[in-house]
Amino acid sequence: MLPLSLLRTAQNHPMLVELKNGETYNGHLVSCDNWMNINLREVICTSRDGDKFWRMPECYIRGSTIKYLRIPDEVIDMVKEETIVKNRGRGDMKSGRGGGQGGQNQRNRPAARGNFGGGRGGGKAGGQGGRNPPFQKQKPKQ
Amino acid sequence: MASGLDAFVNHTVSIITSDGRNFIGTLKGFDQTINIIIDESHERVYSTTTGIEQVMLGLHIIRGDNVAIIGLIDEDVDNRLNLANIKAEPLNAVVH
Numbered sequence: 463m464l465p466l467s468l469l470r471t472a473q474n475h476p477m478l479v480e481l482k483n484g485e486t487y488n489g490h491l492v493s494c495d496n497w498m499n500i501n502l503r504e505v506i507c508t509s510r511d512g513d514k515f516w517r518m519p520e521c522y523i524r525g526s527t528i529k530y531l532r533i534p535d536e537v538i539d540m541v542k543e544e545t546i547v548k549n550r551g552r553g554d555m556k557s558g559r560g561g562g563q564g565g566q567n568q569r570n571r572p573a574a575r576g577n578f579g580g581g582r583g584g585g586k587a588g589g590q591g592g593r594n595p596p597f598q599k600q601k602p603k604q
Numbered sequence: 605m606a607s608g609l610d611a612f613v614n615h616t617v618s619i620i621t622s623d624g625r626n627f628i629g630t631l632k633g634f635d636q637t638i639n640i641i642i643d644e645s646h647e648r649v650y651s652t653t654t655g656i657e658q659v660m661l662g663l664h665i666i667r668g669d670n671v672a673i674i675g676l677i678d679e680d681v682d683n684r685l686n687l688a689n690i691k692a693e694p695l696n697a698v699v700h
Contacts, residue, residue, distance in 0.1 A: 463633035465641050465665045482670065498639070498667065529623070530666040538632065538643055538663055 498525030
């Protein structure tokens with residue numbers, strides 16, 4: 463289950479949001495987007511030390527400032543099952559791109575660079591392969 | 605891209621956040637940025653004077669930015685711990 467699917471499901475539910483600066487916001491989730499930016503209604507903001515409170519009818523919180531969200535327990539049972547489709551997509555990628563090819567590069571073409579798709583995983587491993595042989599050659603000299 | 609976290613889903617995990625807190629709960633999901641869902645979670649608050657205090661929390665989404673460590677908990681070992689007798693200094697926040 464994806465965290466943002468759960469958050470989307472939690473729309474119209476009450477929640478507690480703690481920001482990175484320690485402030486907490488209690489309110490009802492109105493809407494959210496793929497960046498975790500959220501709209502809350504009927505908000506009570508509590509200062510970091512819990513000694514000051516502010517009430518506001520609504521607020522908008524930038525996702526990147528959030529530390530965590532506390533959501534009512536029952537919401538997790540309401541998430542629509544889109545996880546199966548997502549997993550299938552991930553599995554296809556594993557065999558079709560990066561992962562599989564990276565492994566091949568490591569064995570067969572140690573010094574190969576810039577192979578599409580293998581670029582991230584394979585490239586790194588290739589670099590190591592290239593470096594290792596000279597290192598082994600040096601050893602007998604010492 | 606395979607993530608090592610796949611193996612942790614539906615298991616009890618311990619999460620240490622960059623503010624030095626320790627959350628325990630069942631990992632229900634995660635995404636590319638390590639945003640994390642933990643269910644039936646609690647926080648363990650460490651102290652040098654009294655034992656570990658457990659604060660019940662419930663369902664949480666923790667934003668990936670704040671996640672420092674995710675560890676799998678061996679429930680057999682964990683259940684054998686007497687948390688009330690364990691005293692430890694709380695962790696400091698990560699210094700950026």
